[in-house]
Amino acid sequence: MQIYADNAATTRPSRTALNAMLPLLEEGYGNPSSLYTIGQKAKEALEDARAQVAAAIGAQPGEITFTSGGSEADTQALFTGAALGARKGKKHIISTKFEHHAVLHALEALEKQGYAVTLLDVPENGIVTPEAVAAALRPDTALVSVMYANNEIGTVQPIADIGALCKAKGVLFHTDAVQAVGHLPIDVKAQNIDMLSMSGHKFHGPKGVGALYARRGILLQNVFYGGAQERGKRPGTENVPAIAGMAAALTEAVALLPAAAPKVAALRDRLIKGILAIPHSALNGDAQRRLPGNANFCFEGIEGESLLLLLDARGISASSGSACTSGSLDPSHVLLAIGRPHEVAHGSLRLTIGEDIGEKEIDYIVNAVTEVVAYLRGMSPVWRDLQEGKRSYVIQ
Amino acid sequence: MLYSEKVMDHFLHPRNVGTIEDADAIGEVGNAKCGDIMKMYLKIKEGTIEDVKFETFGCGSAIASSSMATEMIKGKPLTEALGLTNQAVTEALDGLPAHKLHCSVLAEQAIKAAVKDYYERKGITVDPEVFAALNEDAEAAHAHDPTADDKA
Numbered sequence: 052m053q054i055y056a057d058n059a060a061t062t063r064p065s066r067t068a069l070n071a072m073l074p075l076l077e078e079g080y081g082n083p084s085s086l087y088t089i090g091q092k093a094k095e096a097l098e099d100a101r102a103q104v105a106a107a108i109g110a111q112p113g114e115i116t117f118t119s120g121g122s123e124a125d126t127q128a129l130f131t132g133a134a135l136g137a138r139k140g141k142k143h144i145i146s147t148k149f150e151h152h153a154v155l156h157a158l159e160a161l162e163k164q165g166y167a168v169t170l171l172d173v174p175e176n177g178i179v180t181p182e183a184v185a186a187a188l189r190p191d192t193a194l195v196s197v198m199y200a201n202n203e204i205g206t207v208q209p210i211a212d213i214g215a216l217c218k219a220k221g222v223l224f225h226t227d228a229v230q231a232v233g234h235l236p237i238d239v240k241a242q243n244i245d246m247l248s249m250s251g252h253k254f255h256g257p258k259g260v261g262a263l264y265a266r267r268g269i270l271l272q273n274v275f276y277g278g279a280q281e282r283g284k285r286p287g288t289e290n291v292p293a294i295a296g297m298a299a300a301l302t303e304a305v306a307l308l309p310a311a312a313p314k315v316a317a318l319r320d321r322l323i324k325g326i327l328a329i330p331h332s333a334l335n336g337d338a339q340r341r342l343p344g345n346a347n348f349c350f351e352g353i354e355g356e357s358l359l360l361l362l363d364a365r366g367i368s369a370s371s372g373s374a375c376t377s378g379s380l381d382p383s384h385v386l387l388a389i390g391r392p393h394e395v396a397h398g399s400l401r402l403t404i405g406e407d408i409g410e411k412e413i414d415y416i417v418n419a420v421t422e423v424v425a426y427l428r429g430m431s432p433v434w435r436d437l438q439e440g441k442r443s444y445v446i447q
Numbered sequence: 448m449l450y451s452e453k454v455m456d457h458f459l460h461p462r463n464v465g466t467i468e469d470a471d472a473i474g475e476v477g478n479a480k481c482g483d484i485m486k487m488y489l490k491i492k493e494g495t496i497e498d499v500k501f502e503t504f505g506c507g508s509a510i511a512s513s514s515m516a517t518e519m520i521k522g523k524p525l526t527e528a529l530g531l532t533n534q535a536v537t538e539a540l541d542g543l544p545a546h547k548l549h550c551s552v553l554a555e556q557a558i559k560a561a562v563k564d565y566y567e568r569k570g571i572t573v574d575p576e577v578f579a580a581l582n583e584d585a586e587a588a589h590a591h592d593p594t595a596d597d598k599a
Contacts, residue, residue: 354482356506357458364459374482375506375547382482397482430464430510432486432502433479442479 053366054412058253058344059202059230059403060370064296065255071299072257075292083289084280093291100291100298104262107305108247109238116263116271116281117294121229121250122153123274124263127285128225128246129157129196131265131272133166135223136193145187146196147171147179148388149203153248154196154227155384167191173388177206177336181216194223199231199247203372203385203401204336205345207235214243223269229253229261233304234312234342239264251297254304260293311406316343318404318413325417329424331437333446335386335399344404347372349386349395351446352434353427358400361423367416372399394433395445450507451541457511462518465500472568474560476581477553483509485557487517491565495524501557508540508547515539516554525565528558529577556581 055063075096081089083097098112105112118124129144136142146158148170158168169187171179179197188195195217200207210226217224225246231237232247233254239247245266252258263285265271277286304311323334323346331351350358355371362369372383374397381387382396391399402416428434436442450458467488477484483505490498499521501513516536520528533551537543543551563578 352504354505354509357510360455360458360507373506375508392480393482394479397479430461430502431504432475432484433504435466435502 052412052415054408054416055368056402056404056408056416057368057370058405059205059342059401061252061258062255062405063407064252064257065300065303067303068256068296068300072292072296075295079291083291084278096295097289097291100294103298103302104249105264107237107301108232108249108264109240110264111267114264114267116265116285117289118261118263118285119259119290120261121151121227121248121253122261124248124250124261125151125153125225125227125229126157127263127271127274128248128265129154129161129194130274131269132194132196132223132225132246133161133164134272135269136191137166139193141191141193143167143169143189143192144194144196145169145171145184145192147173147198149173149177149201149385150196150198151202151227151229154198158196175390176340177201177204177389178340179208179213181209181212184213185216185220188220188222192220192222194225196225196227199226199228199237200235200342200345201336201385202230203383204347204389205230205342205403206336207231207340207342210244211242214245217245218243230342233301233308234344236305236308239266245269249301251293251300254300256297256300257293260290260297262297307406312343315404315406318408318410319344319346321410322346322402322404322413322416325413326420328417329421331444331446332424333395335389335391342403345401346404347401348399349391349446350398350400350424351395351444352431352437353398353424355382355397355399357427358398358420358423361426362419365419365423367419370401370403372401373397392445449544450511451543453515453539453541454508454511454543457514457540458507461510461514463500463514463521464502466502467498467500470500472561472565474557474562474564476556476560477505479504482506483550483553485509485513485553487513487557487561489561489565491525494526496520496522496528505550505553506547508543508550509553511540512536512543512550512554513557516551516558520558525562529562531555531558552580552583556583 081093083094101112229250232249247264251260271284335347355373356375386396470488471491472489475486486502488500499517503513533555536551
């Protein structure tokens, strides 16, 4: 059996997305800036996509800027918020310790430019409170950036409450919604979101395309320079096929959402229940306030990369926060932020499921994970020490 | 693929996994905080490694390195086992990714730690230089791979 359970990494492009893209690659290849017919047709496709993306999040078309993806949108949002604040002498930014590196590394760059950054601690349940944001606000706070849903543990943040707080305090609010768009209902106006980042390939669109929503009146800071495309704020000939594919995928995802989200959440809960039957295993993040498709676990006594390789051998594609899969010395900064010690953070497993699988596949995953964890524990000196009482369990 | 066929073979079908009840020597290296621990059990007769078993907590290359290292010392004199280098383990596995080389260092160290344990149990004194590799920080070989992607 082949089961793709890494939808937080990327998703399979939908037929709808491909159908929107292919004609634009084959015949509709004109440059949207050209005045002849195929150029203007491409321009129409571009503006149609903008209207679709805007409608999906309750925005106006003029508030959408297309980018190369989530990282670029995050970078542009943060540098924009920083620049607008600096004009008023405000150079303090609030964010959280478990943001995506697109946000954390952009903030590091801003720190080097003289901005002060406060990264909020994240409680064990993986949900930052509006009170924590309020407590960190300073008179010189220019921008708050809190992710909509975490990419590893899937916990959903109280975005509307943080948005209302920021609005009341006159502080710009950005949210990295790369994992949430297309998976949760979003209304940027009702939730008082000033800027929002999204990425096409996280909701069955193509890779290499994303969008930044910026409320009308927010003057975007350029990330790079060139022609007049995207009102000069994101120059370069537009990737029209990818943009159209993203828009089509998003429109479809939002239409399917009311039916798909409860179905996927029920499968997720079945998965969580099945895997937590493994002794000394734990769910990372709040059990309910999480993305419909996200389940993330820690297991005592094993290491995540070997777990992934053995699951791959059984046809299951998954992800881990172990150091060996992150390419660095430390395990996932997200798991460390919610208080998991290194020892168990190395033994983490992220399963992010989509609507393409059912109970049969969930049960197959549960069975495979149960067997593989038992097998790896069987050769683990750490597990032996735990069993013999020479080492203490972190997870009871 | 991240790993060679040899690595995948030794990872998926590790040789000499387990423990030896009445082992003549045991060596353990690494730490759980860094994500890898290797433990080697030796049965020694007349200066020769009659049997060897390992237990490993770690990634695919750590398990494969342990497996390969046990094969390379089984039936060999202790003096020869002491000469096993991490480069030899890496070569026998048809190479390891740069950021996984520390796994082969741990395998070399685990064997040296076990032999050291044996000499200590027997009260045999040897030149400490023989065990110099044990003082190296295997985790320092945990080079950050600049090409590795951040988590999506």
